[in-house]
Amino acid sequence: MDTIDAMRVFVAVVERNGFSAAADALDLSTAAVTRQIAALEKRLSARLLNRTTRRVSPTSIGAMYYQRCLQLLAEFDALEASVGAQALQPSGRLRINAPVSYGIARLAQLLPGYSALYPQVELDLQLSDRLVDMVEEGFDLAIRITRQPAPSLIARRLAQARILLCAAPDYLARRGQPASPEALVEHDCLSYTYLAGGETWSLQGPQGEASVALQPRMRANNGEVRREAAIAGMGIISQPDFIVDQALADGRLVAVLPGWEAAPIGIHAVYTSRSHLAPKVRSFIDYLAQQLDNGNEGSL
Missing domain, CATH: 3.40.190.290 (D-Maltodextrin-Binding Protein; domain 2)
Incomplete structure (x- = not known):
């Protein structure tokens, strides 16, 4: 049983004075609502609702539990909204690896523009001409100048x-x-x-x-x-x-x-996985693609 879902069902039953009305509001069957309430009462070892043929109302313990449910569900919804907003907004430290010469000649002049657009992102650029292990060394993305990026990485060609x-x-x-x-x-x-x-x-x-x-x-x-x-x-x-x-x-x-x-030779942004690509990574790659497309190197 999902406790949060069960709490929402319980609140709906109390506010609508019945299982059928709560089921309609939640787009559930009356039987599903009944099972949720029964499972919740069993889990809490307490009777939360008085049931008659005409009406359903909270017991004294149920009334207290209802008030706490309202508070907890409001806090839970606020937490989810906050996390969701942060997940969509580029923020946090972005660790980038790039070849020394390209970092100096091209990336250095592009970083201030990105930073102005996304002030919540802390840029951490590490320049090295060796082929770093992105996972082992904790890089979010790397710039690779190669004709064929490693097949184990996801690559987006930015320019040539x-x-x-x-x-x-x-x-x-x-x-x-x-x-x-x-x-x-x-x-x-x-x-x-x-x-x-x-x-x-x-x-x-x-x-x-x-x-x-x-x-x-x-x-x-x-x-x-x-x-x-x-x-x-x-x-x-x-x-x-x-x-x-x-x-x-x-x-x-x-x-x-x-x-x-x-x-x-291709200039690629590479990263390790498509799954749940962080906004800070996606925004930086999109920014580079746009800037290089507008510059001398031409996006491919």
Whole structure:
């Protein structure tokens, strides 16, 4: 027996002076109302109602119980309403994991806008280029830059990034501009430690696809380190646009092999379960999707 439901039935019987009227008000059968009251009296070991052929009225104990039921049901309804309202309103700490370079180049400028919209959410952004265990480390969501998110996670694609080949002007002045993807093997290339394809750069261009196996001069697990090394003239990099676009715009880097690029890479928001997705998580993902759609990266 559900005690709250039984209390509601009891209140309805008292207020309507009968089982049949209470049953009509609650959209129950008279037999169901009778069973609820009998079970409640048995549970309490007390007679709550006086029953005659004409009328049903509370006993003295029943009258006292009726008043307490009114108070408790009002408190219960208020509690449910309060919890329900909070469940719909984004609030609480939101733990986000993102790659270092993307967090600095893109997320940092978007966070103030989200915070202004949802002041009850406490943002906790952790930047790391390693693949974190979201459950083990307690993250609500993560930004993953990949062509194929892990199948164990729920992913929403927010945007895409172009992968550009570039180098410093003084490097190209010394070593020359490679004439084809295959010529990259004669150059100093700076590789990303976590590159899915190992030391092979796969490019798409006017003549189709080309894959070049490299022996990098340097490996690093952070894109900004590679960008700065390239600006200093150390070699050629293949980097997402959000890491190199400013350096290309101001001339510190220039394009290598114009017309050849790696396939675009997806920017995804990932989380662990669709079930009861917290409003703080949903609101942040929707906000990112809207902002990135309005920006340079284009939502897909």
